Amino acid sequence: MTQRIQFLDANLDTHTFDETIHQIETHIHHRNPIHHTGVNADKINLMKKNPHFKKIINEAALINPDGMSVVLAAKLCNQPQLERVAGIDVMIRLLELSAEKGYRPYFLGTSEPILEKLIATVQHDYPTLTIAGAHHGFFQPEEEARVVADIKASHADLLFIALPSPQKEFFVDAHLAEMAVPVSIGVGGSFDVIAGELKRAPKWMQHLNLEWFYRMIQEPKRLGKRYIIGNAVFIKHVLQAKFARKREV
Numbered sequence: 001m002t003q004r005i006q007f008l009d010a011n012l013d014t015h016t017f018d019e020t021i022h023q024i025e026t027h028i029h030h031r032n033p034i035h036h037t038g039v040n041a042d043k044i045n046l047m048k049k050n051p052h053f054k055k056i057i058n059e060a061a062l063i064n065p066d067g068m069s070v071v072l073a074a075k076l077c078n079q080p081q082l083e084r085v086a087g088i089d090v091m092i093r094l095l096e097l098s099a100e101k102g103y104r105p106y107f108l109g110t111s112e113p114i115l116e117k118l119i120a121t122v123q124h125d126y127p128t129l130t131i132a133g134a135h136h137g138f139f140q141p142e143e144e145a146r147v148v149a150d151i152k153a154s155h156a157d158l159l160f161i162a163l164p165s166p167q168k169e170f171f172v173d174a175h176l177a178e179m180a181v182p183v184s185i186g187v188g189g190s191f192d193v194i195a196g197e198l199k200r201a202p203k204w205m206q207h208l209n210l211e212w213f214y215r216m217i218q219e220p221k222r223l224g225k226r227y228i229i230g231n232a233v234f235i236k237h238v239l240q241a242k243f244a245r246k247r248e249v
Contacts, residue, residue: 003080003237004063005074005079005080005187007022007049007070007073007074007077007079007241008044008048008070008073008238008241009031009044009047009054010039010047010054010057010058010063010186010235011057011058011060011063012039012063012064012065012068012070012074012082013062013063013064014081014082014083015062015064015083015085015089016085017083017085017089017093018060018085018163019099019183020064020085020090021035021060021090021093021094023062024036024090024094024118024158024183025061025097026141027061027079027182027183028103028182028183029155030181030182031052031182031184033177033179033180033181033182033183034060034061034062034176034182034183034184034185035056035060035061035062035079035172035173035176035184036060036061036062036063036064036171036183036184036185036186037057037060037062037063037064037169037185037186038063038064038066038085038086039057039063039064039065039066039067039070039142039184040063040065040066040069040186041069041070041147041212041230041231042069042165042226042234043057044070044234044237045167045230045233045234045237046165048237050142050166050169052170053141053165053166053168053169053217054171056169056170056173057216062121064084064085064090065082065083065085066084066085066086066087066152066188067084067093067212068084068206068207068209068211068236069089069212069231069248070084070135070207071083071084073238073241076238076242077238077241077242078143082218087139087185087186087187087188087190088186088187088188088189088190088193088194088200090187091185091187091190091194092194094158094185095122095125095129095171098125098126098129098130098157099126099127099128099129100128102130103157103158103225104130104131104132104154104155104156104157104158105117105129105131105157105158105159105160106131106132106133106134106151106154106156106158106159106160106181107131107133107134107135107139107160107162107191108134108135108137108147108151108159108160108162108163109136109160109161109162109163109168109187109191109212110136110137110192110195111137111138111180112138114191114192114195115134115135115195116198117195117196117197118134118194118195119131119134119190121155121194124195124241129204130153130185132156133150133151133154133156134158135147135150137152137162137163148175148178148179150176150238151179152178152180152181153209155180156181156186157182158181158182158183158185159179159181159183159184160190160191161184161185161186161187161189162186162187162188162189162190162191162192163186165186168186169186172184172186183234185188189215191212198213198216198218198219200214201213201214201215202214213227213229213232215218216228230241
């Protein structure tokens with residue numbers, strides 16, 4: 001039986017990958033807009049610093065561990081077993097189901113050239129898929145209302161959002177009801193990977209929790225500081241939680 005636990009100040013669902021997909025499909029059919037998000041080490045660090053961001057994450061209807069760092073840290077601290085549910089895997093599975101069942105996705109994020117590559121790739125890989133709409137992620141604050149209106153008018157069933165954190169979480173929090181999309185999902189750098197701009201780490205690196213390292217060596221200037229310093233900060237949070245639990249026992 002799945003449950004929601006709290007670990008490192010984050011709410012986390014113990015859903016498996018298949019259970020998560022089932023939950024998403026249920027929400028698509030109910031058409032009551034919900035926010036689905038994933039939590040990794042970087043988000044834990046952001047949540048510790050930003051109470052508003054923390055509130056948005058913890059109030060999401062579906063919250064998966066999207067990073068082996070969180071899964072392993074929970075195990076170290078004797079938490080209930082968690083399964084990593086990666087945003088890109090969720091996105092790919094939902095694209096397959098959309099092509100099969102007629103769900104209509106909207107893509108929001110990344111640059112316009114990469115977004116065009118993404119759409120071309122998706123149309124090639126899933127020829128029966130109907131795309132509700134798309135918009136790049138480099139819109140200005142004064143353009144946000146127009147972007148939201150376009151999403152609402154598309155009558156999409158799924159909104160895949162590839163904006164950086166915390167921008168994407170703030171966007172969903174501000175516009176979830178207005179957009180009226182059954183499920184809004186943050187998918188990180190998935191657009192770039194599916195479009196062929198970035199490579200995903202091999203399976204063996206994913207299993208060894210080295211996916212972050214593979215990403216960092218592809219984008220050292222953008223991700224070097226985030227991962228090297230961020231991972232150290234995350235480890236500090238985990239050790240504090242471990243020792244606090246020992247004191248309680």
